[in-house]
Amino acid sequence: VAKAVGRLRVVSLLEGVSFLVLLTCSVIKRTADNATGVHIMGPVHAVFFILYVILALDVRTKLSWDGMTTTKVLVASAIPFAPFFVERWLRTQENAAAPARTKTDLWRVGNRCPS
Numbered sequence: 001v002a003k004a005v006g007r008l009r010v011v012s013l014l015e016g017v018s019f020l021v022l023l024t025c026s027v028i029k030r031t032a033d034n035a036t037g038v039h040i041m042g043p044v045h046a047v048f049f050i051l052y053v054i055l056a057l058d059v060r061t062k063l064s065w066d067g068m069t070t071t072k073v074l075v076a077s078a079i080p081f082a083p084f085f086v087e088r089w090l091r092t093q094e095n096a097a098a099p100a101r102t103k104t105d106l107w108r109v110g111n112r113c114p115s
Contacts, residue, residue: 004058005094016081022042024037049077053077
């Protein structure tokens with residue numbers, strides 16, 4: 001579960017950055033009549049957006065999110081800067097989903113005997 005949340009966190013950041021870059025390219029397109037940035041960033045952002053939706057639905061099933069939580073996470077992808085807040089919230093979800101390690105577990109990981 002923690003790996004799925006971690007993947008969504010990374011894609012959330014990438015989607016948020018690509019959205020802001022695309023918005024900047026859109027302003028340049030309108031003001032400087034240069035559409036190159038939009039032609040490049042449009043498909044890049046589309047890929048990150050689609051990954052975001054797929055991963056959000058995957059994490060929804062793994063963490064048993066209700067409909068409202070899922071809706072908020074999905075709507076956040078359409079609001080500038082909101083994916084950064086989602087990523088921060090997902091960090092708390094990732095920490096809650098990670099299994100707690102005891103001193104004994106840490107000792108076993110560091111001192112494995114060859115089999």
